[in-house]
Amino acid sequence: MMIDPLTITAGISGIKFISDALKLKKDLVGDDESKEKISDALDKLDDTKGMVYDLRDELMRIQAENALLKKENSVFSGWEESFNKYELIETSAGAMVYKFKSKPPHYACTKCMVKKEIHILQKWNSYDVMCINCKNIYDIDVAPSINF
Numbered sequence: 001m002m003i004d005p006l007t008i009t010a011g012i013s014g015i016k017f018i019s020d021a022l023k024l025k026k027d028l029v030g031d032d033e034s035k036e037k038i039s040d041a042l043d044k045l046d047d048t049k050g051m052v053y054d055l056r057d058e059l060m061r062i063q064a065e066n067a068l069l070k071k072e073n074s075v076f077s078g079w080e081e082s083f084n085k086y087e088l089i090e091t092s093a094g095a096m097v098y099k100f101k102s103k104p105p106h107y108a109c110t111k112c113m114v115k116k117e118i119h120i121l122q123k124w125n126s127y128d129v130m131c132i133n134c135k136n137i138y139d140i141d142v143a144p145s146i147n148f
Contacts, residue, residue: 008056015049079116086113093139097121097129111136 019042026038086098086108098108107121109131121129127141 003059005056005060008052008059012049012052012056015045015052019045019049082118083113083116086118091138091140093127093141095138095140097138097140107138107140109134109136109138 022038022042022045026035026042029035029038085101087101088096088110089099090096096110098110098113100106100108107129109119109121111134112119112131117133119131119133121131121138121140124130124137127139128137129140130137
């Protein structure tokens with residue numbers, strides 16, 4: 001059975017209705033013993049109503065937390081799908097970068113990938129690429145040696 005705040009509010013209304021009916025009955029009875037028992041029942045109803053209010057508040061807190069966790073899970077699932085489109089490779093110059101498995105071919109920053117962000121590396125010079133986000137530079141090609 002799914003319990004929502006409206007169901008709990010209906011339960012509170014039911015408790016209030018019973019409480020009001022007992023108060024009327026208490027005014028109509030003549031003997032002290034019956035009045036005392038009705039007063040005890042009213043006290044227990046008030047305690048119960050307080051517990052139901054607490055349960056409603058806790059349910060609302062848990063539902064808000066659940067919604068947040070579902071959203072985070074959705075974001076994580078989307079991240080994992082994007083992440084799986086890359087593979088970690090070592091460039092000819094020895095740098096570790098993520099290479100896109102499909103087209104168009106490109107590389108992504110390893111430092112940013114750890115933070116669950118994909119940033120495409122941009123050409124910096126003839127042999128290096130740079131992440132525009134974190135400014136990390138990666139050697140992708142070995143510079144040719146100069147012979148004199």
